[in-house]
Amino acid sequence: MSTPNPSLPPVPPEPADKDIARQQMWRMTRRGFVRGAVAASGGGLGWWWLQSRSTDNGIPWPLRAIHRLNERLWGGAYSQGRLAPEFPPAMAAEPKPNGVYGWPDDTDPATWTLTVSQPEAVGRVFRLAHLVGHPRVEMTTELKCIEGWSQVVTWGGVRLADFLTAQGLGQRPGGDWYPYLSLSTPDSKYYVGIDIASALHPQTLLCDRMNGEPLPGKHGAPLRLVITVKYGIKNIKWLSTIRFQDERPADYWAERGYDWYSGL
Amino acid sequence: MNHLEHKHDRAVRYFHWVNAPLLAVMIWSGLLIYWAYDPYEIAIRGIVLVKFFPDWFYHHLDLKFGLATGMAYHFAFMWFFAVNGLLYIGYTAWSGHWRDLRPTRRTPIEAFHVVLHDLRLRKEPLPPGKFNAAQRLAYAGVVMMGAGSVISGLAIYKPTQLAWLTTLLGGYQAARLEHFALTVGYVLFFIVHIAQVIRAGWNNFRSMVTGYELIPVAQEATPHVHPKPEPAASAS
Numbered sequence: 238m239s240t241p242n243p244s245l246p247p248v249p250p251e252p253a254d255k256d257i258a259r260q261q262m263w264r265m266t267r268r269g270f271v272r273g274a275v276a277a278s279g280g281g282l283g284w285w286w287l288q289s290r291s292t293d294n295g296i297p298w299p300l301r302a303i304h305r306l307n308e309r310l311w312g313g314a315y316s317q318g319r320l321a322p323e324f325p326p327a328m329a330a331e332p333k334p335n336g337v338y339g340w341p342d343d344t345d346p347a348t349w350t351l352t353v354s355q356p357e358a359v360g361r362v363f364r365l366a367h368l369v370g371h372p373r374v375e376m377t378t379e380l381k382c383i384e385g386w387s388q389v390v391t392w393g394g395v396r397l398a399d400f401l402t403a404q405g406l407g408q409r410p411g412g413d414w415y416p417y418l419s420l421s422t423p424d425s426k427y428y429v430g431i432d433i434a435s436a437l438h439p440q441t442l443l444c445d446r447m448n449g450e451p452l453p454g455k456h457g458a459p460l461r462l463v464i465t466v467k468y469g470i471k472n473i474k475w476l477s478t479i480r481f482q483d484e485r486p487a488d489y490w491a492e493r494g495y496d497w498y499s500g501l
Numbered sequence: 502m503n504h505l506e507h508k509h510d511r512a513v514r515y516f517h518w519v520n521a522p523l524l525a526v527m528i529w530s531g532l533l534i535y536w537a538y539d540p541y542e543i544a545i546r547g548i549v550l551v552k553f554f555p556d557w558f559y560h561h562l563d564l565k566f567g568l569a570t571g572m573a574y575h576f577a578f579m580w581f582f583a584v585n586g587l588l589y590i591g592y593t594a595w596s597g598h599w600r601d602l603r604p605t606r607r608t609p610i611e612a613f614h615v616v617l618h619d620l621r622l623r624k625e626p627l628p629p630g631k632f633n634a635a636q637r638l639a640y641a642g643v644v645m646m647g648a649g650s651v652i653s654g655l656a657i658y659k660p661t662q663l664a665w666l667t668t669l670l671g672g673y674q675a676a677r678l679e680h681f682a683l684t685v686g687y688v689l690f691f692i693v694h695i696a697q698v699i700r701a702g703w704n705n706f707r708s709m710v711t712g713y714e715l716i717p718v719a720q721e722a723t724p725h726v727h728p729k730p731e732p733a734a735s736a737s
Contacts, residue, residue: 258503262707262715269710273518280522300573307576311659321661322668379673381660384568385538387673440661466661494569496576501661 295494308498315434315500321465324377324389329448332380332388332469334455338489339422339475346451346459351443353406355415355481361406365445365459371395371403374442381501383468383490392463393446398437407433407481419486420462423477430486430497431464431471440465443476468499502718508631508708510596516589517709523582526574527650528684532564533571541681553681579654586647601631602641608634619700643690646683653680 293301346365354360377391401407408414414433421428435441444463445452452458457474464471470490480486491497509517536559543551559565593599611634617623619635627633632640656667656676670676698706708714 256503258505258715262503262505262711262713265711265713266707269707273710276518295569296573300577303577303580304573311662315662319662319664322664379660381673382538383572385534385677386540490569494573496572501659 294492304496304498308496308500311500312432312434312498315466317434317438321378321440321501324379326377326391326449328389329377329391330388331448331453332390332456333382333386334453335382335384335469336427336474337455339424339427340454341423341475341477344454344458344475346445349459349477351460351477351479353401353404353479353481355407356483361404363404367404368395368400368443368445371399375446376440376442378440378463378465380463380469380472383470383495383499391448392442392444393449394442394444394463396439397441397443397462398439400443401437407436415481415483417482417484417486419478419480419482420473420476421478422473422475425478427473427475427489428487429462429471429473430488430491431467432498435464435466435500438464438466466501468501470495471499503715504718505713506716507712508714509712510592510598511712512592512596513589513598514709514712516585516592519585520582520589523578523585524687526578527582528687530571530574530578531681531684532559532562533567534575535681536564536566536571537568541678553685576658579651583651586644586651590644590648602637602644604634604637604641608637611635612638619697639690639693643687646686646690650680650683653677653683656680 287297287299290297290299292298296304349365351363351365351367352360353363372395373393374396375391375393377389379387379389381387407418414437416433418431418433418436419428420431440463442463444457444461445459447453447456452461457476460476461474462472462476485497488497490499532554535553539553541553542549593602611628614623614625615627615633615635618625618627652666653670653676655663656670657673657680660667660673660676667673667676670679704714
């Protein structure tokens with residue numbers, strides 16, 4: 238005989254004339270199934286509750302709340318020093334050009350402007366020529382689409398952190414950074430929100446070159462964002478405006494059910 | 502005349518029954534995610550044997566256009582799945598029940614005998630014990646698979662912040678394939694598991710509900726279950 242669970246009725250060491258064990262088993266079985274039915278009903282009720290909640294940007298609000306909770310957890314554990322692996326440039330190829338929202342007619346690099354603004358300051362307009370002089374970065378990393386596919390690509394450009402620091406953008410007079418960036422295409426048809434920690438990651442680039450050539454139009458020419466701590470959806474193409482702000486910015490795909498943070 | 506014999510601890514029964522619906526939710530939401538990029542197939546010399554998955558599969562299970570929903574459920578229920586699994590592993594380690602599942606050097610050959618026995622190709626009765634060798638392999642394996650799902654899941658979930666883990670698993674796409682293959686493994690496990698539970702009968706199934714098996718007294722001479730070890734002493 239083994240030791241019974243303490244909370245269960247004691248098992249008689251010697252069965253009496255009547256089959257007490259069988260009776261006891263029947264009681265335990267009944268209790269087990271009643272408990273199981275109650276637990277299953279509770280689970281079913283919880284499932285129904287979750288699915289019948291009002292939606293917050295496309296998904297039931299409790300799931301949106303858990304996205305936020307995950308964001309807080311992983312945002313807290315986030316480290317600027319942890320880099321996406323780099324690959325030999327020979328592995329690089331053209332990624333699938335997903336997403337054409339916001340692709341403007343006029344993508345002339347000579348006239349392209351990038352407007353950067355922040356609260357209580359006049360927006361500043363840059364031309365691509367203003368990127369010259371900042372340290373150039375070339376990196377071969379894996380672009381990860383939220384759909385699940387990925388592609389190794391060689392990106393060329395300027396670190397967003399270098400550009401912002403050199404231009405004195407994104408910080409309050411006291412020196413602390415605004416927590417969020419809102420980025421968009423010229424017509425604002427596509428827009429993403431990014432947290433400042435991810436924006437300042439050393440592999441976050443203002444990118445104008447891909448696989449050793451000028452960025453092709455369908456990949457966001459003349460200027461896009463490349464950000465290895467986010468899915469492809471945040472690597473906005475045809476980047477035209479950057480706005481620093483205190484509130485969490487709107488995000489095209491977050492409004493369609495996806496995680497706002499989408500951090501990798 | 503019968504007596505009751507303890508078989509499954511209350512904690513183990515709880516973890517088992519809680520895990521069943523959690524795994525179902527994880528597989529369902531995982532399929533919603535997988536649909537958005539579904540390149541896997543088993544092919545020999547260009548001939549596709551199994552395609553993951555044909556269109557009718559997505560269509561009839563309503564798995565299309567649910568990537569955002571799938572991710573939302575997956576990244577919520579992953580916590581419950583992982584915590585339940587960790588509690589289970591912690592409990593088996595603390596209580597010493599991991600010994601019931603630990604395969605030994607003889608386990609593979611004995612498991613083969615069990616398979617032959619179950620297929621009625623071998624007459625010899627199985628040696629007594631709480632779990633036979635095939636069960637040990639299957640149960641220990643499925644626990645390892647659970648750990649593998651959490652680890653490969655993390656590698657896909659945070660491939661930049663946990664890049665070392667992703668690289669360790671062979672890269673982002675390799676980790677995704679591993680994560681998927683483990684899920685196929687659960688489904689295969691589930692099929693065999695259900696078939697064996699049906700085969701083993703009501704008394705066995707009931708023991709996963711009540712914790713006890715009804716044993717005819719005449720069999721008392723051959724103890725069916727090893728004495729439960731004292732938790733504290735066996736934790737080492």
